[in-house]
Amino acid sequence: MDSTPLRSYWQRHGGRLTVLLAATVAALSVATGVANIGARSVVGPLGQFVPEWIQRTAGFTGALTGFLLVVSALGLRRRLRVAWYATTILLPMGALQGLLQSSSLSVPLVVLSIVTLPVVLANAARFDRELSVSTSQLAAGAALVATQVYGTVGAYTLREDFTTIDTPIDAFYYTIATASTVGYGDAVPTSQAARLFGISVVLLGASSFALALGTLLGPAIEARFSRALGRMSGGQLELLEDHVLVLGYGDLTEPVVTELTDAAEFLVITPDSEQASALSDRGVDVLTANPSDEEPLQHARIDDARAVVVATDDDAKDALAVLTARDLNDEVYIVAAATDRENVPKLERAGADTVISPASIGGRLLVRSALDRSDVYDAVAQLVEE
Structure with missing residues (x-):
């Protein structure tokens, strides 16, 4: 087998x-x-x-x-x-x-x-990436842990001033219930010092929880806004793997996007914000950037891409995008479409593995179909055999 x-x-x-x-x-x-x-x-x-x-x-x-x-x-x-x-x-x-x-x-x-x-x-x-933690996330985590430690140690130290706190677990339970503002009321302070301590736990706990939620929900909100504006967040880009990069968008690109939708994971990079927004509304992953710049291709994880497709209506821009992609990843398979047949050798020299001229192929299909009076699919099969 x-x-x-x-x-x-x-x-x-x-x-x-x-x-x-x-x-x-x-x-x-x-x-x-x-x-x-x-x-x-x-x-x-x-x-x-x-x-x-x-x-x-x-x-x-x-x-x-x-x-x-x-x-x-x-x-x-x-x-x-x-x-x-x-x-x-x-x-x-x-x-x-x-x-x-x-x-x-x-x-x-x-x-x-x-x-x-x-x-x-x-x-x-x-799984080889190191965990990258921002300063705000570190601060939120430290504040949350410090509040729980402060509340647990303080409540256990003042346990004689509370009705039901006898063990460290009781003190930790009181801190969680108070800091989260749940306050079941089963641990009641019986002295002025205990009441003041309880107030401090409420204030510190509510603040630390709010800070922690902000650092967790912030990236999610950013991702939603980014998608609404036709952009992908850094977290979404990090998830790309074994994907196809489509550099640029034009009339030739639309059939490519349609074909890739059910075939593979892909990402379109286009500098046109209106096109990006329209693609995003259709559920297509898109990055608003110049496809011939190195930085967006690096963000789009070209190192992990399985292929690159370049098929717009501007052969000069396509050649520059091919050059950049080949420079960043000399092993990725690059397919390009040439609007003019004369530009096929130029795109190949730029680094494309395969260059297709839609005009040339279309012309040959029309001639084969007309002369042989064959179905267009038969003509395609003949071209493939050749």
Whole structure:
């Protein structure tokens, strides 16, 4: 059996398969964890060995592991190395928690976790990006952690001035409930110092939570605005892999976009903002920039592109775009369309692997069809054979 197609598929889609499997395990972990939290009896092969409280605790921690796997799967989509490390740790944890839950609902989770782990390990080289954290994100994380530490230590120190705080866990619970402004009212301050401390936890907690939400929602809002304006955000560009770059947009480009829509992932780069906005409204990924500039091609991850297509109505601009693309990636396959037949050699010298002249091909098709009185598809087949 020829393994070449399987190897080719693995090389192209191994990363996406890893992300898909990790996300599926995450969903199963959350679902089975929630289902087993409220279980009243323990069943399954380990039922007689696992106490009920361990099974219910495993359900709770399994749900938490599932949420962490969701985060790591999102990190895998961005090819982050730290997300790969996290996933390799969380998958065995999820399988172990599924075993401890000892429920028939946990069987798919255990099996899929075991199957996914070798796939993640085999694709380790694909996830090679370092985590880039902005100053605002660091500040938000530090503020959030500092607030929880301050509230927990302070509440435990003042535990005699509260009604139900006796342990560090009680103090941490009080801090979470107060800082998030939930305030269940089960830990009541009984002294002036405790009340003032509670006020400080509310103010610091609300501020840190707002700062954290801002840093998380900010990129998402930016992405929505960027798409509305016909642009792609940095996060969206980082997800591109094994894609086709379409440099420029014109009358010749529209059939290319139509053909690629169901065939491969692609990105159009055009300097025309109106064209970019129209393409974006159709759901096409587009970057508003000059396709002959190096910076937008680097942002569009030309190093990871499977092919480059250049097909506008301006052969001079196409030649410059081909030159830039070839200079940035000397291995990518470049296909160009020449409006004038005389420009075919020029585009080839610029670095295009294949240059097609639509006018020349159209003329030959018309002549073949007229002389042979054959169907246009038969004429195309004859040209292909030649």
